[in-house]
Amino acid sequence: MADATLHAGPRGPKPKRAFSRANIFIYGTLLLVSIYYLLPLYVMIVTSLKGMPEIRMGNVFGPPMDVTFEPWVKAWSEACTGINCDGLSRGFWNSVNILIPSVILSIGIASVNGYALSNWKFKGSEVFFTILIIGAFIPYQTMLYPIVILLREIGLMGELSGLVLVHTIFGMPILTLLFRNYFASVPEELFKAARVDGAGFWRIYFQIMLPMALPIFVVAIILQVTGIWNDFLFGVIYTKPATYPMTVQLNNIVNSVQGVKEYNVNMAATLLTGLVPLIIYFASGKLFVRGIAAGAVKG
């Protein structure tokens, strides 16, 4: 017995040399590619910290010689879009005011949808669900104008609440799918036991399903926060200048034709707009990947 273990030698794979040719190739390639992925972020940061004279002289990749935070202040509170000169702060708060109700409403409705579709099936429920999923693949362009009419009819065109409704509608297919699949994996006995005990539709949802579905809620929140914050198309069509979300305002600041281009302010504004999803990304880690893997079906 002892003999056998002695002869077996060390277990596990042969330790590799750290600088084998394969390793140099792998790490070299990965590092090179990393430059491509990191460069824009780096350039944005250094540009936003330079003054305009330095930008005109030096190269974009050089670190700032005199670090100044003025571009950030200017981007936040002074940059002009058309006649409004109160900076990106307006767009930021618009985006926040769009984001919070949209996330709550879309996830609330979609989770109830998913729950009803997996536990309270009725004749035709699957048909409606299939239509909803097919709808996710229809180009938004074909539905843009009918929604304009719809919003006009109910008096929400150009209002923040109108945009909230649009986000709720277009977030519904993927979120409903997400919750339906999750609730379908919950053991049916649990649901049946609750029914035997006399619990109804809402009671089972709030007391049993909701507490169990917390992880999927987090995934849904990540998906929606990044998706809605990054939206440009709906924002530009269904709002007016006073209610522009941050992405639309950023585009207007950077691509406005009037005035001298202030690249440092533009880059500060760009970073400010990207900050929220970036924070979500780095804070959520693996859950973000789960969120986008779920959103991968979005179409």
Added chain:
Amino acid sequence: MTTTLAPSQARPAKRPVRLFRHLMSKVALIPMILTALVVFVGGTAWTVVHSFTNSRLLPRLEFIGFDQYERLWSTARWIVSIQNLALYGFLSMILSLVIGFTLAALLDRKIRFEGAFRSIFLCPFALSFVVTGVAWQWILNPDFGLQNLVRGWGWESFAFNPLNDPDTVMFGLLIAGIWQGSGLIMCIMLAGLRGIDEDIWKAARVDGIGTVKTYVRIIIPMMRPVFVTALVLIASGIIKLYDLVVAQTNGGPGISSEVPAKYVIDYMFRAQNLGQGFAASTMMLVSVLIILVPWAYLEFGGKKRG
């Protein structure tokens, strides 16, 4: 006996009540049903119907047959948009798949710092297309960006100015688009690679098959479903291409980087030519159906039989 019979006899009379079975579930699904029927089905049908009218500032139901489509296909801007999208779509499919798979394969070689590399590659995906477009517009700026940098190194005649050249502007967009989206493809590929049995690798090693050959001949064919998912994902992203173009080039120089989604929105909301916009968006819908129907048939039609 009689007591058990009574309810079963009464059942036919109770049938109308079926409508109220799971009533609360039906009530709760009203928003979903409305979305599916009114917005998705109704909205799409409305647009298709109105694409056959001469609506301009306001939608009107004066049918003019296929006139809008004839006008559409004889408009230079639409033709350029289609060509641009075809070029961008083809290249971004190939590049995303190649880059995504290569990065995933490299990360799958049991390397150190895998998590760090993955975070770096996926990071741009968290950013919006507007941010992406604006950032790359700055880097590709001829006076301050890459071109200026290389010239500063002493190569005075170096020219890299894709965004101001009608022939290469789509490549400028492509660089940005790949930067933003390839991390997602890498993630999907990596998940696919992790799903492959370790024994396959052992068997290949025993048979003396090289690493690259194993990937090409064994692993990639095994990952067919993953590639299909990735392709559908890339394709549906391509057709939506709009924000990036608006932020990075706004269709210019001239009309050389126009895309169909932008055509639709410009005609509907800027040029006040609703009919043209509806016709163009119907064409987009048709092209999606051409791509999607065979895929859905292969994907879901096959499952039912199997």
